[in-house]
Amino acid sequence: MTLLTTWSESGPGTVLRRTSEPAEIAAALAPAGVRYEQWPLRAGVAPDAEPTAVLAAYRPEIDRLTAEEGFVTVDVASLHPSEAPGWAETARAARQKFLAEHTHEDDDEVRFFVAGAGVFYLHTGGEVHAVLCEEGDLLGVPRGTTHWFDMGTRPSFTAIRFFHEEDGWVGTFTGDDIALRFPDFDTLVAGRAERGTA
16 A cells, blocks of 8 residues: 655654545645646556566557657666575665665656555655555656655565666756655555555
8 A cells, every 4th residue: 555654854753644545645745836647557567577478468548658758769677686696685685775865957757556565755844755656656757856765675576667868867966865754665564554554
């Protein structure tokens, strides 16, 4: 279940908003220009399915969004726990790449979660919004929005990525350590389970 948690940018001492209602999440994020919607899941698409199978399964939604937004590149990013040698190091490096606050000057960051989960942290309007995205969630972060992303200590997700530019993911890091001051993916997921909202 998706979860939106909002705090003041000064720190996580006081929760300003917590909701798992899709309409409330969309309404809360809309003033920042953030796109949030849910797509129906396709039966038979395994979390570790080949990218071509994932893209084929969601072709109608991909074509609609591409027509609306003018995307030029669509691909699939996937990382799931494995016993293969070196997996832990690969996962740690992948997680670290996105943990610091950054922006994208030339493109939006648009992701649809086919499987698994991840948290986008949006720092905008004096607030930090943590959007725990799970399968079926699409989130579009407008270019220039300061944010970071956490996939957790044992990443498990498959996501369709949309780009306006052929260069793909290019981040400009702010140098701010704000990400260190807010609960990470694992803490948010554990807290949700403790509250009985898993």
